[in-house]
Amino acid sequence: LSALRPFAAVPLLLLALAAWSIGTADAGTPPDLSGRWQTRDIAHGLRPAGGGPIPFLDTAARRYRETRAGLQGANATFDTMTRCLPAGIPRIYLQPRSFLILQQPSRITIFFEHERMVRHIYLRDKHGDVPDTLYMGHSIGRWQRGTLRVDTNSFKESTFLDNSGIPHSDALHLLERMRLLDANTIEDRIQINDPKVFTRPWTAVLYFVRQSDLHMQEDLCTERLGLW
Amino acid sequence: MIALGWLPAVLLLSALGAALAQAPSSDPDSLTLFDRPAGGGPASLPPFTLTDPRSLQGSFGLRVTAVRYIPIEGGEPYRDTVIPPFSNKGAALYWHRVEMTNRFQTIPDANALCKPSWRARFTNYAFQFIQTPMIIAIEGEEARAVMFIYMDQPHSASIKPSNMGESVGHWEGGTLVVDTIGFNDRTPLDFSGAPHSARLHVVDRFRRLPSGEIELTEHFEDPVMYKHPWDARLVFFPRPEADVIENVCEETDESTAAATANKDVDVSGIAN
Numbered sequence: 001l002s003a004l005r006p007f008a009a010v011p012l013l014l015l016a017l018a019a020w021s022i023g024t025a026d027a028g029t030p031p032d033l034s035g036r037w038q039t040r041d042i043a044h045g046l047r048p049a050g051g052g053p054i055p056f057l058d059t060a061a062r063r064y065r066e067t068r069a070g071l072q073g074a075n076a077t078f079d080t081m082t083r084c085l086p087a088g089i090p091r092i093y094l095q096p097r098s099f100l101i102l103q104q105p106s107r108i109t110i111f112f113e114h115e116r117m118v119r120h121i122y123l124r125d126k127h128g129d130v131p132d133t134l135y136m137g138h139s140i141g142r143w144q145r146g147t148l149r150v151d152t153n154s155f156k157e158s159t160f161l162d163n164s165g166i167p168h169s170d171a172l173h174l175l176e177r178m179r180l181l182d183a184n185t186i187e188d189r190i191q192i193n194d195p196k197v198f199t200r201p202w203t204a205v206l207y208f209v210r211q212s213d214l215h216m217q218e219d220l221c222t223e224r225l226g227l228w
Numbered sequence: 229m230i231a232l233g234w235l236p237a238v239l240l241l242s243a244l245g246a247a248l249a250q251a252p253s254s255d256p257d258s259l260t261l262f263d264r265p266a267g268g269g270p271a272s273l274p275p276f277t278l279t280d281p282r283s284l285q286g287s288f289g290l291r292v293t294a295v296r297y298i299p300i301e302g303g304e305p306y307r308d309t310v311i312p313p314f315s316n317k318g319a320a321l322y323w324h325r326v327e328m329t330n331r332f333q334t335i336p337d338a339n340a341l342c343k344p345s346w347r348a349r350f351t352n353y354a355f356q357f358i359q360t361p362m363i364i365a366i367e368g369e370e371a372r373a374v375m376f377i378y379m380d381q382p383h384s385a386s387i388k389p390s391n392m393g394e395s396v397g398h399w400e401g402g403t404l405v406v407d408t409i410g411f412n413d414r415t416p417l418d419f420s421g422a423p424h425s426a427r428l429h430v431v432d433r434f435r436r437l438p439s440g441e442i443e444l445t446e447h448f449e450d451p452v453m454y455k456h457p458w459d460a461r462l463v464f465f466p467r468p469e470a471d472v473i474e475n476v477c478e479e480t481d482e483s484t485a486a487a488t489a490n491k492d493v494d495v496s497g498i499a500n
Binding site for chain 1: 285341342343344358359360362363365367372373374376378384388390391392394471472473474476478479
């Protein structure tokens with residue numbers, strides 16, 4: 001036994017090595033999200049993943065009821081999408097059009113067919129100076145155990161979170177976790193933080209389904225809506 | 229800045245109109261305004277080492293204020309410049325657009341209407357190459373014009389005509405060769421209004437130069453608007469500081485509505 005004593009630490013070393021190799025493999029080779037995707041079940045809109053109502057503040061709940069009724073009415077021009085202004089995030093995922101993800105080591109770019117909007121997710125730790133508010137917000141991300149964690153802020157206030165008219169303020173802050181469930185499905189867990197509109201953060205889940213054809217279709221919104 | 233994204237184009241067209249107003253309306257010499265160095269380009273390029281000739285990744289800029297194609301092959305001399313070999317139909321459209329510019333009118337340019345077009349790929353706005361093995365995207369900030377180049381595959385069996393057409397590409401050594409068809413006929417090729425039909429076929433050849441610049445030679449074939457094929461050349465300089473940002477031209481719908489009032493001349497009765 002005493003002869004084996006020098007090797008007593010070997011199992012621990014092997015365990016440590018295994019843990020280290022899993023960690024580096026994860027950091028070095030994230031799953032590839034590249035491809036053309038389309039959101040499943042868009043008619044559902046955004047709902048709390050755990051069930052229950054959306055935790056609106058009272059004032060926001062009233063605003064939502066009015067907005068929802070207005071969107072179902074004949075005169076919905078207050079909806080900026082009727083003027084071909086960008087849907088914003090996450091509403092743009094809830095349009096009946098696909099999007100293309102191009103994944104690179106330092107950036108993930110999402111090209112949406114809808115209104116030809118583009119979302120850049122910079123794989124870094126800080127937002128830096130964002131000179132203006134944006135329809136699509138400003139996104140940074142990093143990989144963690146096969147999941148892409150995305151932090152987005154600097155939103156314009158004029159968009160809705162989904163097609164039913166869920167409002168948000170300029171304090172909107174989205175925390176997303178995107179991961180491949182299988183080769184053809186991405187799960188996007190979106191935590192919605194906005195203390196001016198909601199009593200607490202809440203999470204909605206979207207699923208993106210891989211499309212077999214990579215070709216993007218050109219969307220000319222103003223022609224589609226007959227504007228110009 | 230975003231709300232006034234259309235302004236540089238209008239100002240430039242106004243400047244062109246003012247310049248042309250001093251000369252006979254069809255005087256093409258005035259078009260050399262387009263060829264004037266922008267003054268925005270760097271005096272010397274940042275240090276660059278060409279390690280991978282097949283890397284086009286990054287942001288780039290133009291050395292000219294806006295693109296007017298000056299053919300390097302197949303063009304026709306006109307005064308002290310060269311113009312594309314317009315057919316009768318193409319010439320009628322082109323010179324009508326020059327006249328419109330001379331009258332301070334915006335030509336029916338897709339970009340003035342916040343729509344993508346061939347010329348909107350490369351402007352004084354930022355544009356960048358996003359390169360992956362399966363797709364190379366050239367993202368232009370103006371009008372959110374993106375050229376998707378599908379690598380190592382044939383064209384689709386059935387292409388829905390579009391402003392940007394359908395592009396497929398492959399590498400020949402260090403040159404990216406891109407073949408584009410599937411256009412509609414509703415966009416100009418360049419800032420001066422060079423027309424094209426739905427039969428336009430373009431072959432682009434992108435090559436990274438040792439300086440870090442990208443050279444693009446373009447081969448145009450369009451038997452409706454041009455008498456014969458012609459080639460042009462552009463050079464892009466690296467702008468590592470210039471990221472493409474969100475551009476929402478549609479916020480300025482008053483200007484775009486005004487632009488819709490300007491119509492092209494009807495050339496349907498003109499023989500090629």
